[in-house]
Amino acid sequence: MAATSKPCEAPVAEIAPRLATAVPRYTSYPTAPHFHAGITAERVAGWLSGLAAGEAVSLYIHIPYCDKLCWFCACHTKHTRRYEPVTEYLAALDGEIAAVSRLVGERVRVRALHLGGGSPTMLAPDDLRALGARLRGAFAFAPDAEVSIEIDPNDMDEGRLDAMADFGMTRASLGVQDFDPRVQDAINRHQSFALTRSVVEGLRARGVGSVNLDLLYGLPHQTEESLAATIDSALSLAPDRIALFGYAHVPWFKKHQTMIPEAALPGTEARYAQALLAARRIEAAGYAPIGMDHFALPGDRLAVAAREGRLARNFQGYTDDPCATLIGLGPSSISRFAEGYAQNVADIGNYQRAVAGRGLATARGIAFSEEDRARGWVIERLMCDFAFSAAEAARRFGATGRALVAEAERHLRDDGLLVRHGDRFVVTAAGRPLVRTVAARFDGYLAAGTARHSLAV
Numbered sequence: 136m137a138a139t140s141k142p143c144e145a146p147v148a149e150i151a152p153r154l155a156t157a158v159p160r161y162t163s164y165p166t167a168p169h170f171h172a173g174i175t176a177e178r179v180a181g182w183l184s185g186l187a188a189g190e191a192v193s194l195y196i197h198i199p200y201c202d203k204l205c206w207f208c209a210c211h212t213k214h215t216r217r218y219e220p221v222t223e224y225l226a227a228l229d230g231e232i233a234a235v236s237r238l239v240g241e242r243v244r245v246r247a248l249h250l251g252g253g254s255p256t257m258l259a260p261d262d263l264r265a266l267g268a269r270l271r272g273a274f275a276f277a278p279d280a281e282v283s284i285e286i287d288p289n290d291m292d293e294g295r296l297d298a299m300a301d302f303g304m305t306r307a308s309l310g311v312q313d314f315d316p317r318v319q320d321a322i323n324r325h326q327s328f329a330l331t332r333s334v335v336e337g338l339r340a341r342g343v344g345s346v347n348l349d350l351l352y353g354l355p356h357q358t359e360e361s362l363a364a365t366i367d368s369a370l371s372l373a374p375d376r377i378a379l380f381g382y383a384h385v386p387w388f389k390k391h392q393t394m395i396p397e398a399a400l401p402g403t404e405a406r407y408a409q410a411l412l413a414a415r416r417i418e419a420a421g422y423a424p425i426g427m428d429h430f431a432l433p434g435d436r437l438a439v440a441a442r443e444g445r446l447a448r449n450f451q452g453y454t455d456d457p458c459a460t461l462i463g464l465g466p467s468s469i470s471r472f473a474e475g476y477a478q479n480v481a482d483i484g485n486y487q488r489a490v491a492g493r494g495l496a497t498a499r500g501i502a503f504s505e506e507d508r509a510r511g512w513v514i515e516r517l518m519c520d521f522a523f524s525a526a527e528a529a530r531r532f533g534a535t536g537r538a539l540v541a542e543a544e545r546h547l548r549d550d551g552l553l554v555r556h557g558d559r560f561v562v563t564a565a566g567r568p569l570v571r572t573v574a575a576r577f578d579g580y581l582a583a584g585t586a587r588h589s590l591a592v
Contacts, residue, residue, distance in 0.1 A: 234494025
């Protein structure tokens with residue numbers, strides 16, 4: 136069963152020394168810095184060919200372009216004002232879709248499709264419809280497949296709204312970040328509340344049943360007062376879900392973040408105070424907390440999955456998607472198979488050349504060991520449920536699981552962030568805002584790595 140008490144309730148004084156800890160976000164384990172070139176396109180072709188008949192899978196499609204570059208963004212994307220590069224990219228994407236389709240045929244059933252970016256909303260309406268037709272021609276879709284698209288409201292018009300309805304979208308995720316003009320100036324993301332409201336209304340008028348809003352705290356010039364105003368505006372739109380992320384300032388990874396004035400960024404304690412304020416305000420409006428940074432109305436599929444202990448975590452964040460296999464298409468996309476992870480080449484030009492040459496664009500990845508699977512399961516359960524069962528760890532992974540239970544027993548003495556209640560190891564109230572730090576204790580690669588990560592809160 137999932138944990139039920141609310142996150143983000145620990146006083147600042149209890150966790151202040153640990154707020155500045157830099158740890159992974161654990162949307163995968165092992166994490167991407169530990170991928171290597173030993174996972175080749177030929178190996179991934181074997182993994183694809185080996186998928187079982189009737190297996191349910193998810194698809195992720197990466198659209199790696201934006202018509203305006205937001206300075207806060209850490210995604211793999213490229214700024215362009217011309218549409219020709221997008222057209223060329225879509226032709227290469229067609230090639231990868233065809234290559235994967237030849238390997239899996241109609242053996243698998245697509246249960247979820249996610250378009251991310253970049254800005255999928257850059258696609259011209261006819262191109263979006265054509266992409267949908269190609270995907271449905273290449274793969275067998277379940278009748279109730281969830282189809283979600285990340286939306287930049289600045290790109291939207293009636294034609295794109297109609298095209299998304301024709302594409303079969305069932306869930307929309309709108310980037311908001313913050314409605315305060317001063318904050319928007321500092322992150323180069325200008326988006327009025329009126330525009331956002333009109334897009335939400337247009338989506339609902341076309342039958343889209345689930346709307347998510349992405350919000351950020353920890354932005355330059357952001358205060359508790361300004362964040363509260365943004366939260367209240369967002370709540371007035373009655374979204375089905377809210378994702379509340381801490382801004383990840385990683386200028387060593389994304390050079391355009393150097394445009395953000397670091398002196399205007401809130402400190403770690405101020406970030407935590409913002410996170411607390413936002414969470415309490417959203418929960419007071421009737422939303423259930425999901426994991427460390429999502430919220431959903433009680434009847435939403437994500438909230439139901441969390442209550443039933445079925446919450447999962449992948450590269451799109453928290454999800455109720457039960458599929459063990461995720462096939463990523465497009466540059467930088469990551470696939471997950473029973474055997475391991477595989478990531479496509481990130482550079483768009485190299486991606487296009489790889490697809491033209493061999494159909495698949497795999498650049499790197501990692502094959503799972505039994506220990507990877509066991510540690511990954513523990514980390515996912517901590518990130519989703521703030522707890523894991525000792526008995527289930529042993530049942531699933533045998534001696535490896537029992538060794539992790541013994542490891543967890545040793546962590547009980549660390550600093551009180553993890554306790555044991557009967558069969559379950561549970562993250563304490565003080566530890567919940569730092570669940571990434573707790574999860575990192577079970578990361579067998581972290582100590583040996585050189586990657587830099589964002590703040591724990």
